[in-house]
Amino acid sequence: MSKTAKCTNCGKPVDLTYRPFCSKRCADVDLSRWLGGKYAIPAVEPPDEWDMASAVAEATSKNEDDITRH
Numbered sequence: 798m799s800k801t802a803k804c805t806n807c808g809k810p811v812d813l814t815y816r817p818f819c820s821k822r823c824a825d826v827d828l829s830r831w832l833g834g835k836y837a838i839p840a841v842e843p844p845d846e847w848d849m850a851s852a853v854a855e856a857t858s859k860n861e862d863d864i865t866r867h
Contacts, residue, residue, distance in 0.1 A: 802811040804819035806826055811819055818824040830836055 804811055804823050805817050806823040807819060809819040811817055815821055815824050
């Protein structure tokens with residue numbers, strides 16, 4: 798079993814100069830992924846007061862429209 802570290806991009810042996818990568822190219826590829834947002838963690842933010850107020854207003858308006866149609 799080999800204990801040689803492998804590049805996180807391509808799996809080649811790591812060059813200590815570019816650790817944890819094997820070359821400048823793999824380091825640049827990884828940087829490009831970070832800058833492009835590929836490693837972004839998706840998050841769902843809770844609604845704030847503005848969202849809640851508009852949701853209540855929309856629901857109230859819809860209910861009033863339903864009542865007047867019947």
